Amino acid sequence: MHRRIVILTGAGISAESGLRTFRDQDGLWEEHHIEDVATPEGYERDPELVEHFYNGRWQQLHSGNIEPNAAHTALSRLEQEFEGELLIVTQNIDDLHERAGSRRLLHMHGELSKGRCPRSRQTFTLHDPFGPENTCTCCIPAQRLRPHVVWFGEMPLGMDRIHDALDHCDLFIAIGTSGTVYPAAGFVDSANHHGALTVEVNLMPADRHSQFQIHLQGKASEMVPPLVERILAGQSICNQTGHN
Structure with a gap:
């Protein structure tokens, strides 16, 4: 026992x-370069692209078709x-x-349904997709939440x-x-x-x-x-x- x-x-x-996987033959990486959507540097260069990428995953997860x-x-x-x-x-x-x-x-x-404050690292449950309106409540001024996802190069x-x-x-x-x-x-x-x-x-x-x-x-x-x-x-x- x-x-x-x-x-x-x-x-x-x-x-x-x-749910589509990241590494299979038809996986998500074929549509995006890893360094553009799954690295801190990619997020710093183009946060809107990264948010768009994860919003697609968020919307699929909350579509009502995934159980x-x-x-x-x-x-x-x-x-x-x-x-x-x-x-x-x-x-x-x-x-x-x-x-x-x-x-x-x-x-x-990490978790797709959460955002993280880049300053305090506090996490917040997402009730809507990522965007400028999704900000933390722990900082003044409020910080734009990043995906609570571990990217390449992060622990x-x-x-x-x-x-x-x-x-x-x-x-x-x-x-x-x-x-x-x-x-x-x-x-x-x-x-x-x-x-x-x-x-x-x-x-x-x-x-x-x-x-x-x-x-x-x-x-x-x-x-x-x-x-x-x-x-x-x-x-x-x-x-x-x-x-x-």
């Missing part, structure tokens, strides 16, 4: 809900029924985990808390993420080093250099619910979990 679990989720879990899928729901159930310690770390900037009911959650790359959020959880977990699961970009790429090594069982859930076959002990290939929406069932039942996890 596992007592301390860390779960990392990536773009693959949100893609099943209809949590079975993987999000299963993780919320795990949080509610698991009696040990649990931390969900997501690389995604959407709020689908929250909509499914997850609360023990850390957004390491991911909550790293101390994440590493502390990895140092003490006995089960680490990565869902829908390639796990090839640092610092997230180092999470499995840290968990392995501290004796945790490490499990990968991904559409792609296991990489021959993968450090994960168990690889479950398939859609997150199909693989995660039976995986959660096994965890809650105290059953062992093997490479065949969830396969037909």
